[in-house]
Amino acid sequence: MSIMEYAESLSDICGVADLSLDEDKLIEEYGEDICKYPYAIAIGHKMLEDIIETIPWTYNDDELAMQYIDEYFNSHKRVADISQKIIKYIENLGYNAILLDVSGSNKELDLKKPFSNKASANLAGIGWLGKNNLLTTEEFGPRLSWSTILTDAPLKEYSGRPMESLCNNCDICVKACPGKAIVDLPDPKKSYDPVKCGDFLKSRKDEGRPVACGMCLYICPFGNKKSKEILSSKE
Ligand code: SF4
Numbered sequence: 001m002s003i004m005e006y007a008e009s010l011s012d013i014c015g016v017a018d019l020s021l022d023e024d025k026l027i028e029e030y031g032e033d034i035c036k037y038p039y040a041i042a043i044g045h046k047m048l049e050d051i052i053e054t055i056p057w058t059y060n061d062d063e064l065a066m067q068y069i070d071e072y073f074n075s076h077k078r079v080a081d082i083s084q085k086i087i088k089y090i091e092n093l094g095y096n097a098i099l100l101d102v103s104g105s106n107k108e109l110d111l112k113k114p115f116s117n118k119a120s121a122n123l124a125g126i127g128w129l130g131k132n133n134l135l136t137t138e139e140f141g142p143r144l145s146w147s148t149i150l151t152d153a154p155l156k157e158y159s160g161r162p163m164e165s166l167c168n169n170c171d172i173c174v175k176a177c178p179g180k181a182i183v184d185l186p187d188p189k190k191s192y193d194p195v196k197c198g199d200f201l202k203s204r205k206d207e208g209r210p211v212a213c214g215m216c217l218y219i220c221p222f223g224n225k226k227s228k229e230i231l232s233s234k235e
């Protein structure tokens, strides 16, 4: 079984970014060490659907909110475990591979800033940054946890190119965000306001409620059938 066949068998979605194609830009942004390994494998793992579907009720039900928070962290642990298995597989074939942690760092690399999973999956051509600033895939929307493996295994034949946003005229997360933190602009750096999002989460804490809000993750039509129907009826 090839490395990518093995990665596909364990993940819900995965792809390869050939970092050498964007070397100059990446080195300028992250520093020399980002190209120490030529390929980044983005591994996506679905969060539990039953729990994601309860998100609209988490605002008034603390138990459901805690369940969602637990799943958020548990899914990150699961995707890290999957990635460790893939790393072992790569190493057994005689190549090197390292895992970037959830923040996009590894002690072996001296980076100017963390190399996020958002960047690796987008460069691999399997997702885009939505107006909500979440990494979004055509098949599962943003309902995934991610990790990134850097490796020198020869994966050129699997590498993709950056994926363009498929948000287009959709503004469903803009309208649904309870913190009014998303505006209808194509560039996620301009459409998503982390301060307003943080303020909303803080207001939850001040009310003594669990600090959870996943409406933008739940409502995206890429992953939510009801939203997809609403979006299709507008087109
Ligand atoms: S987490 Fe909540 S407040 Fe923040 S952007 Fe998403 S929907 Fe809005």
Ligand code: SF4
Pocket: 130, 131, 132, 136, 166, 167, 168, 170, 171, 172, 173, 174, 219, 220, 221, 222
């Ligand atoms: S809800 Fe619509 S605008 Fe928001 S991220 Fe998803 S596709 Fe993009």
